[in-house]
Amino acid sequence: MSHPLGVSRPDLEVTDLPTPEEVFKVSKVGGKEIVKYAIGPSLIALGISIGSGEWLLGPLSVGQYGFVGVGWVIVVSALLQTFYNVECSRYVIATGETPVVGWGRVPPGWALWVPLSVLIVIFAFIAGGWAASAGQGVYALVHGVPPAADAVEPRWWAVGLLVLVFLITASARRISRALELANWVMVSAILLALLAVCLLVVPFSQWWEGILGFVTPAAPPAGITATQLGGLAGFTALASGLNWYVMGHYRDKGYGMGHRVGYIAGLRGERNEIRASGVTFPDNELNRGRWRRWYRLLMVDMWGVFFVGAMLGMLLPTILMAQAVTMSGQQPTRANVPTFVASALGDEYGTVVFYVALVVGVLVLFSTQLGIFEGMVRVTTDAANATSPRLRALISGDPRRFYYPFMIVLLVIISVIIFQSVPVGLVEWSANMSNLGALIYPFLLMYLNSRLPRPARPRPWHYVILVLNFLFFGFFFVNFIADFIGDPLVTF
Template identity: 85%
Template sequence: MSHPLGVSRPDLTVTDLPTPEEVFKVSKIGTKELVKYAIGPSLIALGISIGSGEWLLGPLSVGQYGFVGVGWVITVSALLQTFYNVECARYVVATGEVPVVGWGRVPPGWKLWIPLSVFIVIFAFIAGGWAASAGQGVYALVHGTVAPTGAEEPRLWAIALLVLVFLITALAKRISRALELANWMMVSAILLALLAVDLLIVPWSQWWDGIRGFLTPAAPPAGITATQLGGLAGFTALASGLNWYVMGHYRDKGYGMGYRAGFLSGMRGGRSELLASGITFPDDGLNRGLWRRWYRLLLTDMWGVFFVGAILGMLLPTLLMSQAVAMSGQKPTRANVPTFVAGVLGDEYGPALFYVALVVGVLILFSTQLGIFEAMVRVATDSAHATSPRLRALIEGDPRRFYYPFMLVLLVIISIIIHLTLPVGLVEWSANMSNLGALIYPFLLIYLNSRLPRPARPRPWHYVILVLNFLFFGFFFVNFIADFIGEPLVTF
């Protein structure tokens, strides 16, 4: 029995969904089991999310222009992206196929969509701006002062952090689980530290200004460009139209049919089988009930963890930046934004808060680079493994034999690129390239998800939300291209 879906890829084989208890090896899924076992992919996404937008582009925009006209862009972006993430993950949970492989089912077929998608992800994220920015923070931690413009040592620290990413994945038994645990620690430390510092130094009137700015639609502030707003929108929450590149972790976590499809194991893990094509479930009473259970877990993971964390992850750093601007009477620049807050807090309160802010900044940026670097390798590995029987024969069916050499190649390339421009410039480029995805992938998702087994298909209003993603993020990308080649279409 099989389920035809799209073109140029094998039909999906059909078997029953597993139960959550079977996957997570527990007798029942209560609150404790939910937190301990079921929550996870959202944390990897959140670790990436709390990074470039939250520590660089968001604070830079708020520091220069204030909350009014900026904050509501953050909120709209987070809402749209969380809806979009759920739709990307819906396909993974229903088929066990990661999105980059699923795109190959959309006409005209895999020879267009899979290579193009791998290229877009790598082209958008290979700049390594997060590692470069984190390297500035490590330099300041080591030397007790901000690095001079153009210094080489911060870039060497950035390369060392990339090597650390390689080691984390290499020492893992199961790569996704290692990323989950790393992000549990980093995201918890980041949010708790930011909350403590904000409660200590940010007055309540400023808290209210920030919250009101997040909730009140207003015209963009005079002087800000649509390219700057586009970078902020693109990297609020995750990566707008390219968020799908992280949703494959639901397969490795074992959500739904992902449990049947396999996962990527680390060097310390035993060899695990990874199916080259997807698998889905029959439309019967048993599987309809199981699908509803998996879908509720997905919604809890995305809305309860990712969305809430993304909003807090943007609100807390921007409040801190706003207070730093008020205390110093200065505004951050593209060159000094990675360490601006730490410098102001050090001047105002002494070295303790200087180092706290630096550590938080390094954790924020490193958690982002950890997820993005690994995801680029994962997307390429999944694509190559799914589409090339010759490669599967060459690596003897073990994806790790492609995964780790490719990661080393990317490490070398990123180490070269981070020498080319300012870290914030690298991140703004990546953010606006992420908006390019919103012009393409919502429509590919509509095609795929509308052909899933009936219980897994979205409701009509979900398609409307996907079109809104196209309109919102696509506007910023079109303006970015116009600005890049000449004059922007919209200025404020």
Template identity: 85%
Template sequence: MTHPLGVSRPDLEVTDLPTPEEVFKVPRIGKVELFKFAVGPSLIALGISIGSGEWLLGPLSVGQYGFVGVGWVILVSAVLQTFYNVECARYVTATGETPVVGWGRVPPGWKLWVPLSVFIVIFAFIAGGWAASAGQGVYALVHGDIPPAGAEEPRLWAIALLVLVFLITAAARRVSRALELANWIMVGSILVALLLIDLFVVPWELWWEGIRGFFTPAAPPAGITATQLGGLAGFTALASGLNWYVMGHYRDKGYGMGHRAGYIAGLRGGRQEILASGVTFPDDERNRGLWRRWYRLIMVDMWGVFFVGAMLGMLLPTILMAHAVNLSGQQPTRATVPTFVAAALGDEYGQAMFVLALILGVLILFSTQLGIFEAMVRVTTDAAHATSPRLRRLIEGDPRRFYYPFMIVLLIVIAVVIHLSLPVALVEWSANMSNLGALIYPFMLMYLNSKLPKPARARWWHHVILVLNFLFFGFFFVNFIADFVGEPLVTF
């Protein structure tokens, strides 16, 4: 049996869904098993999320303009992106295909959408602002002071951290699992440390102001540009319309039909092939019940872990930035924001707090660097493997033979690009380019998810929310382009 889906790609083979117990090798999925085995892709997404937006763009905007008029943008962005993530995960779990491969099923076909999607992801993230910002933090840790303008050493540290990402993936048996474990440690440490520091130093009135800002509808503050606000919207939670580039981890985690499709193994793992095309399930009573179980796991992973973590990840750094602004009597700039909080806290509370804040900042930015760098390689590998029979013959069915050489090439390119601009300017560029995806992919996702087996199809109101993604993030991208080439459509 096969299930036709879209154009220009083979029909999906049809076989039964696995049970969660079969995939995660446990007798039952209880609370302990849920967080020990089933939760995972959300942590990788959250590791990326608590970084460029939460440590750089959010605190930069709040530090310059306050919470009111900015906070609601954060909340709306996080809600819309979490819904969008769930819809991406729906497709991956129902078909075992990563989104970049699924786009090839949308008319006119893969020859347009697959290479274009790879180009957009790489073009958006190859600027390497997250890596350059992490390098600034390492420099400050080594020298005990913030780096001077234009210093070369922070860029060398950024390159060294890219090499560390390569080593982490190379040492893994299963790349996705290595990223999960790394993010369990980093994200857990980041949120606990931020919570303790905030409880220790941030006045309660700033806590209330930050929380109130999320729920206070107000015009954006005077002076903030559409590019700044669009960057904040784009990198709150994850990467707006380009979030799909991380959702392929549901395949590698083994969610639903991803268990039948394969995964990218590390160099320490055994040889593991990935299906060139997807596989789905029949519409019968048993599989309908199993689909509901998998969908509940997606909802727990995305709303219970990703959304909650993303909101905490934005609240805790932004109120800390607001406190740092009050302490220093200054406002952060693009050049100073990666180390601004550490410098302000160090002046007020001593060298130990300076070092602790720097370590925290490096961890936050490195978790982003780890996820984004690996994802660019992953998306390109999945796309090339699925669409090129010649490549599959050349690598003899082992995706690692493309994955690791391409990672080295990308590392070299990013090492050159990070010399071209200030780190935060690079991040703002990436964030606004992420909003470009909101003009394209929500509609492609609606097309694909409407053609899944009936139990897996999205309801009508899911499509309404995807259209809201298009309107919200698409507005910021159009305004960003207008601002880039001349005059913005809207000023505040």
């Protein structure tokens, strides 16, 4: 028995959904088990999210222009992106296929969408701006002062952080699980440290101004560019139209049909073959009930962890930046924003606070580069494994034989690019390129999800929100391109 879905790819095999208890190897899934076993992919996404928009672009915009006219863009972006994440994950849980493989089922077929999608992801994220920015923080930790704008040593620290990403994945038994654990530690440390610092140094009036800025609709502030605002929108909660490249972790976590398809093992793990094509479930009472359970776990992971964490991850750094601007009497620039808050706090409160802020900044940016770097390798590995029988034969069905050599190649390329531009400039480029995905993938997703087994299909209003993703983020991309080649369509 099989389920046809789309074109140019094999039909999906049909079998029953596993239960959460079967996947997580527990007798019953309650609150403790949800925290211990079910939560995870959202943490990887959150580790990426709290970095680019939250630590660099959001604070830079607020530091230069204030909260009004900027805050509402942050909230709308976070709401739309979290919903989009749920819709991408719906497909993964229902079929066990990662989105980059699923795109190959959309007409005209995999020969267009799969390589194009891999190229878009790599083109958007290969700049390495997060590693470069984290390298600035490491330099300041070592030397006690922020680096000069043209300093070379921070770039070498950035290369070292990329090597650390390789070592983390290489030492894992199951790569997704290693990323989850690393982000449990880093995200918890980041949010707790930011909360403590904000409670100590940010007055209540600044908290209130930040919260009001989030919920007050207003025109963008005069002087902010289309590129800045588009970067802020694109990277507020992840990567707008390209969020799908992270949602494949639900397969490796074993959510739904991901349990039937396989995962990418680390070098210390057992060899594990990933099926080239996905699996889905029959429409009957047994599987309808199991689907509802998996969908509830997804909602907890995305709305209860990712959305809440992303909003806190944006509020805390932005109010801290606003306070740093007040204390220092200066505004951040693209060159100094990675260490601006630490410098301002250090001048006001001393060396200890300076180093605490630097450590938080390095963790924020490293967690982002960890997820992005690994995600580029993962997407390419999944695409190649699913579409090339010759490659599967060459690697003897072991994805690691492609994954790790390709990671080394990317490491070398990113290391070269890091030396070519200001880190925040690299991040702004990546953010606006992410908005390109919003012009394409919401419609591919609507095609795929409308053809899932009936219990897994979205409701009609879900399609409306996907169109809103297209309109909101697509506008910023079109404006960015117009600004890049000449004059923006809209100026503020």
